[in-house]
Amino acid sequence: MAYSDKVLDHYENPRNVGTFENEDDGVGTGMVGAPACGDVMRLQIKVNDEGVIEDACFKTYGCGSAIASSSLVTEWVKGKSLDEAGSIKNSDIAEELALPPVKIHCSVLAEDAIKAAINDYKSKHQD
Amino acid sequence: MKKPIYLDYSATTPVDPRVAKLMCSYLTMDDGLFGNAASRSHQYGWDAEEAIEAARKHIADLLNANPKEIVWTSGATESDNLAIKGVAEFYAKKGKHIITCKTEHKAVLDTCRQLERHGFEVSYLDPQENGLVDLNKLKAAMRDDTILVSIMHVNNEIGVIQDVAAIGKLCRENKVLFHVDAAQSAGKVPIDVEAMNIDLLSLSAHKIYGPKGVGALYVRRKPRVRLEAQMHGGGHERGMRSGTLATHQLVGMGEAFRLAAEEMASESERVRLLRDRLLKGIEDIEEVYVNGDLEQRVPHNINISFNFVEGESLMMALSELAVSSGSACTSASLEPSYVLRALGRSDELAHSSIRFSIGRFTTEADIDRAIELLHQKIDKLRALSPLWDMYKDGVDLSTVQWSAH
Ligand SMILES: Cc1ncc(COP(=O)(O)O)c(C=O)c1O
Numbered sequence: 001m002a003y004s005d006k007v008l009d010h011y012e013n014p015r016n017v018g019t020f021e022n023e024d025d026g027v028g029t030g031m032v033g034a035p036a037c038g039d040v041m042r043l044q045i046k047v048n049d050e051g052v053i054e055d056a057c058f059k060t061y062g063c064g065s066a067i068a069s070s071s072l073v074t075e076w077v078k079g080k081s082l083d084e085a086g087s088i089k090n091s092d093i094a095e096e097l098a099l100p101p102v103k104i105h106c107s108v109l110a111e112d113a114i115k116a117a118i119n120d121y122k123s124k125h126q127d
Numbered sequence: 128m129k130k131p132i133y134l135d136y137s138a139t140t141p142v143d144p145r146v147a148k149l150m151c152s153y154l155t156m157d158d159g160l161f162g163n164a165a166s167r168s169h170q171y172g173w174d175a176e177e178a179i180e181a182a183r184k185h186i187a188d189l190l191n192a193n194p195k196e197i198v199w200t201s202g203a204t205e206s207d208n209l210a211i212k213g214v215a216e217f218y219a220k221k222g223k224h225i226i227t228c229k230t231e232h233k234a235v236l237d238t239c240r241q242l243e244r245h246g247f248e249v250s251y252l253d254p255q256e257n258g259l260v261d262l263n264k265l266k267a268a269m270r271d272d273t274i275l276v277s278i279m280h281v282n283n284e285i286g287v288i289q290d291v292a293a294i295g296k297l298c299r300e301n302k303v304l305f306h307v308d309a310a311q312s313a314g315k316v317p318i319d320v321e322a323m324n325i326d327l328l329s330l331s332a333h334k335i336y337g338p339k340g341v342g343a344l345y346v347r348r349k350p351r352v353r354l355e356a357q358m359h360g361g362g363h364e365r366g367m368r369s370g371t372l373a374t375h376q377l378v379g380m381g382e383a384f385r386l387a388a389e390e391m392a393s394e395s396e397r398v399r400l401l402r403d404r405l406l407k408g409i410e411d412i413e414e415v416y417v418n419g420d421l422e423q424r425v426p427h428n429i430n431i432s433f434n435f436v437e438g439e440s441l442m443m444a445l446s447e448l449a450v451s452s453g454s455a456c457t458s459a460s461l462e463p464s465y466v467l468r469a470l471g472r473s474d475e476l477a478h479s480s481i482r483f484s485i486g487r488f489t490t491e492a493d494i495d496r497a498i499e500l501l502h503q504k505i506d507k508l509r510a511l512s513p514l515w516d517m518y519k520d521g522v523d524l525s526t527v528q529w530s531a532h
Pocket of ligand 1: 201202205232234279281283308309310332333340342
């Protein structure tokens with residue numbers, strides 16, 4: 001299968017690989033997917049007092065497109081409010097990376113990962 | 128751009144230059160050997176026939192068969208179809224039950240599926256964890272109306288060698304015909320259709336340094352095995368497979384088989400050393416699993432799961448190597464390799480598998496480069512893998528609630 005240049009770039013030089021302390025109050029963690037399906041994404045966001053995502057990081061088990069999708073969204077969510085980040089659509093991701101139809105599920109997973117991370121952060125700050 | 132190192136000999140092999148050279152001399156007017164073997168009235172036909180019969184003998188010799196028992200086909204897929212459908216249709220009055228195994232090639236499995244749509248019943252045996260057929264299970268599956276057992280010799284994905292001699296004996300005792308797909312074993316391990324009680328055997332040229340698009344089916348004459356033809360026409364190949372014989376292709380296959388017979392022992396030894404070098408080179412990598420029996424296997428094929436690394440991303444990382452993966456992502460479906468699944472491997476391990484297949488033109492330098500790349504890329508991908516983190520933190524992944532999608 002041929003990969004787009006953008007997928008290759010993110011795959012070769014993944015952005016924001018890493019882990020934040022989950023205990024940290026400002027951190028939201030989203031883990032989606034399943035090993036049995038061939039991809040698991042863990043996306044973490046660090047949110048400041050103004051409710052803006054200051055930093056993001058990821059680790060992904062999955063194919064090149066899954067890695068690229070998660071790498072891309074860590075770049076996209078930075079500087080966004082939770083609502084803005086939550087409105088990122090999988091179709092935007094798929095379009096940016098020129099994913100072929102069989103890889104659309106990777107972008108869906110990345111969207112799910114953002115939402116899961118936001119929900120995790122919000123659940124920590126319910127009071 | 129430099130071509131990747133070829134480590135996918137189980138998918139296909141390059142044509143041996145000695146074979147290619149010979150094939151080229153059966154094509155043009157200048158050489159005068161392009162004739163139609165069915166032309167009985169002139170020299171061109173006689174020359175083609177002579178070359179084809181010599182090639183047929185080379186095929187027969189590798190199997191300890193009689194040349195009259197060899198039927199030319201377009202490849203192992205056609206041979207499997209002809210053997211299974213041909214027997215099923217001819218012996219349908221005797222019975223309509225067939226036994227095969229879940230790890231067979233699709234050419235066998237899909238042929239059986241097709242027969243099921245036409246009123247036949249097929250038992251698909253589960254292999255043992257090591258990939259080998261359990262003889263007791265096979266025996267238990269045999270019925271009065273069983274007409275055929277089809278079990279491959281060497282598996283294309285994991286390289287394990289089935290005990291076809293024992294299976295053949297069991298079939299003979301129970302008066303059931305025995306078909307063997309030997310596409311991956313010819314030229315790698317000895318085959319003796321007499322000693323092994325094999326009735327039908329499928330061969331392909333392009334797995335053993337011959338050209339693509341040509342193969343053969345061995346059909347036993349004593350006691351005679353009958354087939355319903357699947358390709359009708361001029362009645363070539365004693366009515367079993369019509370179509371003008373492709374002289375240059377058959378000469379190529381014959382030469383490839385002749386060379387295989389001559390060089391099998393020394394080549395297997397050389398390949399074994401390369402395989403052992405590869406395994407030794409990566410033995411310090413954690414969480415690596417060889418798929419399939421460790422002893423009963425050809426050295427040419429080694430299928431390895433690298434836990435916590437997904438197969439397709441690993442293949443992408445290994446773009447300097449031409450290898451294949453049991454990962455779902457290489458195909459349109461999301462199912463991982465049905466062969467690894469049938470061994471009872473977890474989906475995770477099936478998704479993490481890479482098949483390395485080694486052959487005639489593989490060098491030590493190729494293997495050393497592969498070892499080096501594997502270390503680099505597995506490290507890189509595990510550093511990216513949340514599963515690796517969890518494993519290192521002592522999390523039992525089987526207890527995690529995943530959000531399956
Ligand atoms: C075990 C087995 N059977 C059948 C085939 C099909 O052979 P061919 O490509 O000659 O049709 C292959 C090769 O893909 C194989 O490995």
